[in-house]
Amino acid sequence: MTKETLVPVLGVVTDVRVDTPDVKTFRVNALEGGKCFEHKPGQCAMLSIPGVGEAMFSITSSPTNKEFMEFSIKKCGCLTEWLHRMEVGQQITVRGPYGNAFPVDTDLKGQSLLFVAGGIGLAPLRSVINYVRDNRADYGKVAIVYGSRSKDDLVDYPEIVNEWCQEAGIDVYLTIDAAQEGWDGHVGFVPNYVGELGFNPDTYGRALVCGPPIMIKFTLQALEKLGFGHTQVYTTMELRMKCGVGKCGRCNIGHKYVCKDGPVFRYDELGELPDEY
């Protein structure tokens, strides 16, 4: 954790990867090398360009990566537009880690895991997926369903194809929303695909879902239909955050602060909270 609540440390961009037309993945190191801080899978960090703004992003690299942190960032507002203009060598400020992380060492341990991601929603899950890959013995089977609008919008495509797909015990299912030339994989929305694939809640003890709100909503319904219980499903939330430490008063859902008590929520926990997300 950065030393002071609201005071960031400086980081430097050491690599910029263009994932999709509007997503770039930035590798960030501390100025003196290494990582700015340690984190757990699913946690976030506040990145900022002074004078432009500060915003919360999932740390997409796994904690098992000891060299650097990575952030996959989709261009959607003023700050992200600026971030996308960054080149290698650009310094930024980083503070964190924030939030609660997926319970990789408790509830998820020993389970077979189903990951369902849509678009940039892969970013927080990628951290978990790679963590699981690096601690393979602790977990059972892994299935990953990932979809996006088009094949060009699949984030981290090379890693998915070259690493995940090649690894034994990991099933990767990719889909895109609409048929496209050069794509011979599955076509259709993620929630439907999840239903079609018919995952068994007894096999896959835990499901981790992340994506746009509408995708999450329908995926949860699809999982429910397949028999997944509310305590078996985790998802992550995104609301306006400013402080990252549950004090500035923005990101609460009921009495829970997404930046502190979240962003990871078990589905049954959400059911106990007012519907304001």
Place this chain on the structure above:
Amino acid sequence: MIANELKKRALELLADGTVARVLGWQPGELEHDWSPALFENAKDMEGFVYGKYAGANLSKYCLKLNKAEGKTLVMLKPCDTFSFNQLLHEHRLNRENFYIIGVGCKGMEDQNGLLLKCTCCKGKTHEIYDEIIDDEEARQPMPEADRFEQVSKLEQMSHEERFEFWRNELSRCIRCNACRNVCPACTCVKCVFDNPNSGIASKANVTDFEENMFHIIRAYHVAGRCTDCGECSRVCPQNIPLHLLNRKFIKDMNELYGDYQAGVGEEERTPMTSYTLGDVEPGIVHERGNE
């Protein structure tokens, strides 16, 4: 009693379907803490009141209600009708969405007595209405005070005194935005001070400059459109006489470009959107007075 008459008429209009709701006032927990309220049926209307604590100008609420299904019955005091009419001029409201009852007013009060804005009453005539309900007493003219008296007094002061006066007043500003949010002329869908791309967005008065900036720009943006309804000063939790800034503009415009009252009559050019070939040069403001 005018309140009973209003209630009776409102109930009729609700019953015959002329209006879908009534925008009026409801009492509070103490004697004076009345609030604006919406009444949608006869049962709601039991809580309707009108009287000396109905000081709030309801025009601003009409912005939101303009999008509502069906007509809204809105009760407007004479001074409120100027604001409403000005909003019509600016195409922010559709006349056909509202049924206006012009209500009589004897001057409004709060726990401290007559409201500041009522000490310089704009008069007893409603600028716009479908019908008027008032009583004889409400038609009595208010004692007439010179509404520019304090502005003139400030103008007589030296620059240093004026600077001190305003620093003292504006330094109390906590940027709660009550003045802006209540102002029937401040109807921007997004205020420049809330717009991160405007270049002047800010949320707190970090320096004296920001205090000045906020109030100068706010007064400037409503110049020519401000009907002098006085709500800004009424709502200021820090008792800053903000209306003096608006009145300064009004006084200047009256003196330099001819008498003008926003919210009167039909849509026309305001002093800030018109000109004459013989307008005074800006230098005049540096030559006025004797310093």
Place this chain on the structure above:
Amino acid sequence: MQKIGVFVCWCGSNIAATVDVKAVAEAVKNEPGVVVSTEYQYMCSAAGQKMIQEAIKEHHLDGIVVCSCSPRMHEATFRKTAEAAGLNPYMVEIANIREQCSWIHKDMAEGTEKAIILARSAIAKLRNNMPLQAGTSAVKKRCLVIGGGIAGIQTALDVADAGFEVDIVEKRPTIGGRMAQLDKTFPTLDCSACILTPKMVEASQSEKINIISYAEVEKVNGFVGNFTATIRKKARYVDELKCTGCGLCMAKCPAKKGKNEFNMELDNRPAIYIPFAQAIPNVAVIDPEQCNKLKNDKCGLCERVCTAGAINYKQQDELIEREYGAIVVATGFQPIDANPLNELGYAENADVVTSLELERLMNAAGPSKGTLVRPSDGKHPHTIVFVQCVGSRCDENTKRGKPYCSKICCMYTAKHAMLIREKYPDTDVHVFYIDVRTPGKNFDEFYRRAVEQYGVDYIKGQVGKVANENGKLMVQGSDLINGEQITIAADLVVLATAIEPDPTARSIGTMLTSSMDTNDFFTEAHPKLRPVESPTAGIFLSGVCQGPKDIPETVAQAGAAASKVIGLLAKDHLVTNPCVAGSNELLCNGCSQCEKVCPYGAITYIEKEVRGPGVREVRRIAQVNPAVCQGCGACTVTCPSGAMDLKGFSNQQIMAEVDAICL
């Protein structure tokens, strides 16, 4: 991060003598975004431009700043340079370090410091620039002329002569306008009809000119090059194509009580009439207010006598919609109403007439067949008093008339006086005047002839009262030269009434969104440099609608307007200036303030579904027509929400400059 190149010009020694150009180039190297910064002796030279172009390509520049002479000098040059290298021309900013720096400062340190700040300011602005594209719009090759007086006719003839189609819309049954009512013209005293009617005929016979008479423009939409006008052609109850203009119907029509407008209502005309013998089109028209058939369904005589079968009582107004590239306003004037001027007795005395009435009284085709008689008793007047400046040059505050000089009165009064003295030498003619204004070719000579040769009595002074005493008009006035009050017993008093824009001008101006002054004269785009154009692009001004003028001036202006129209219609496409205003629909309140200050009528409002973060609703929002907007920015400051911004001079750009300068 943007990639910006900075190029500092020495301008030989013009800049380099007082600005250390190398230091400037060096100082801005570390400005955010700057990737290359260099200097050269003459940036505007071929070699300098090549250097810029190579840098653009080599460094993949997003924008360039040239520190050189005034942008008024070479901005266009460097924009072209950039464009040729593939850079958007509007990603070029100029820091003026010559006219506004090196040439006015002597101290090298001071000049250099300022040049650096100016360069930084240009860089700061450039960081907020957006690539802009100039748009084009097609030009409809047709011209609408509103008004068929001499101004409209002349414009139409000239435009048609260049090969373009022209429609003349005239609200009266015939073209010809005021000039057709005149008897003689100054200073040559030739007959008005003799010089006007050939032009009317020429217009009617031109293949390119389409005269739509008895019609009014009802609506105009669109913008320069692309106007759509709706024209209401009023029912004449006479088929224009069938009517031969034989005049039989006029003779037979039993309703003869219509006021003859052409003769200034000094006599009557039938309900079916042709305004005057040389009318174009020479077609009758039925006055529905007078016609017994139309009012009470009785009579029908004209239908019976018309051998051509042209009468059609069932005729309806016809709406014509047509597209135009240019519109010429030639709505002309009318004399002011003299009735309210009580002291001059116009309302009470038939023998107090206006000058235009006098024109008709003296005209051979007029009510008295050209014999000058008193309207009251038909007797020849022996003493005539002319009163000048009636309703002209009035104090604005008195509201008794117009503040301006009507310009033509001095000359036509001299003409009248001269003609009367010539034809009726036994008549005494007195003229009360404030000043006699005769600037114009042969004008003063003309006036002097009236005084010296024809013995017209000019009295400097104003008339206080005209009273009728036993049939004599007692004109009381002051004689300022002799310093006395005088009274003249006159038989006829002629008022030189002021002229004012035709009453339809205001509504036409509003329709065309072209600005007018407080007197309802149309405002020109520039009072000196663009006198025949309205500020609204594509609208041109011809004749008195723009301000009082006499016939030669009117014809000159009509020709000038025509040449402007031809210049416009000759283009297939108009290239629009991309530095125009635009409204951010997410911020726009639709409050209509911007529209009020736009001098070009470029702003309109639409109801539109607005979508944005958390927003999805129908709102009234402003829209700027980029083909019409000239980019002044008046709207941007009026807009309280900051929705309206000006491309090329945006709020952010200007504030960035301010910040950089004040740093």
Place this chain on the structure above:
Amino acid sequence: MSVNEKTWKPKVVAFCCNWCSYAGADLAGSGRLAYPAEIKIIRVPCSCRVNPMFILRAFERGADGVIICGCHPGDCHYTSGNYYARRRMTMLFSMLDFLGIERGRTRVEWVSAAEGQKFANTMNEFAKTITELGENRKLGDLRCK
């Protein structure tokens, strides 16, 4: 940063309309008519483009004086821009005056494209006025000092 009274020099922002005053400034330049280097010109299409916000911004950022130059009334390239500017600036200046800001820190001057000498004279005069008024303490933002 401490301000040494002797080395302090005023900062002046001049907004000049493109068609008249900016050209007038160019003419002053071609005529080598000197005026203080502290005056920096910002080109705007018309004086009516000058938003009161810009003027306040300049003061916020440390300007000591702001002058707006446009075409003479009646000569506006856009016919009416300077008339609007005239009203807007009158109102703004009056408000600044009302708030107790020193008179003379703001000015409007109509300078035609032919008036190079007038431009230089105006700038010299204005710089002198601002120098006499001294540093802008009442309307600046401390953070920019």
Place this chain on the structure above:
Amino acid sequence: MMRKFAAAKVEDIIKSIPMPVYAPIEENGLVQYDRYEEGAKLNLDTCKTEKSPKDVLFPQWEDMMHFRVEGKNISLTEQERCSQDYVLFGARACDLKAFEVLDRVFLVDPVDTYYAARRAHGITVAIACGQPEDTCFCGVFGIDPANPTADVVLWKAGEEYYAEAQTKRGEELMANWETEEANAADVEPVKAEITKKLAEKPFANLSLKGLDGDHMMEMFGSDKWKKLSMACLGCGSCTFVCPTCQCYDIRDYDSGKDIQRYRCWDSCMYSDFTLMAHGTNRPTQVERYRQRFMHKLCYYPANNEGLYSCVGCGRCVRKCPMNLNIVKVIKALGEENK
């Protein structure tokens, strides 16, 4: 140990304190906490200051750090934390209770060091409320205005102040004061009077029944919010005068020379409070209004063992331009759950 001193001497005592003193100062007819300076008009008798003394711990804006950006490089300078002891003089029981509410936000892990430093350096001198106002309802939240929690507590009895240190820091502070010994029993009638007066106030019997973390869903789902919030202008006056509202914003100001990152108060009543690039989860004033009161009466207690984040100071009751306030909410929602 109870001590006393003449009420007339209070200003001398304040002047004798060798550190900055923040006290209620009257200016332009308004009483506000401000740094006491010679000549300022001290007003310790007014029950309610316009704004709460929250500013002392959590100022409306505070400079947190500065950045300098050069090319791709950034340098960061932190603003120093408060390092000097100061005295907050004249605070009331409700205001001090509010500090406890703030503590549970800012001092829980991860600690807000800016706040923590100010809190640690503050010495509080409280005054028992002699004259509760009509809008006061601190008792509803279990706050005893006669017995504030502070380092030193003052009671005014006649023309004298009775003073008692409640902490060691309080004792140290009082050690330098010129006081005389007093009998603690003399204060009891004063306390009884205060309790009596408060009980007579209009809102004294307000019931909080049914308002707590356990009733979250009912409270949240109530259809009364729409009517309750109808007149809300969405201004921030209630939140800014509130002693417990702690929402803030962090913003950067680029002066051209450096970039200042500062924290300033924000208000959950503002339409842009939760606005993100793709919208807001509280799109209308109904949701924002609900959030504020749910936070005070439900969410906060749910996270803090039932402690409400309202202290009944009544400032919002007094300041709302449209006379909306928490009392009306409590009455509307509490009754519903009865």
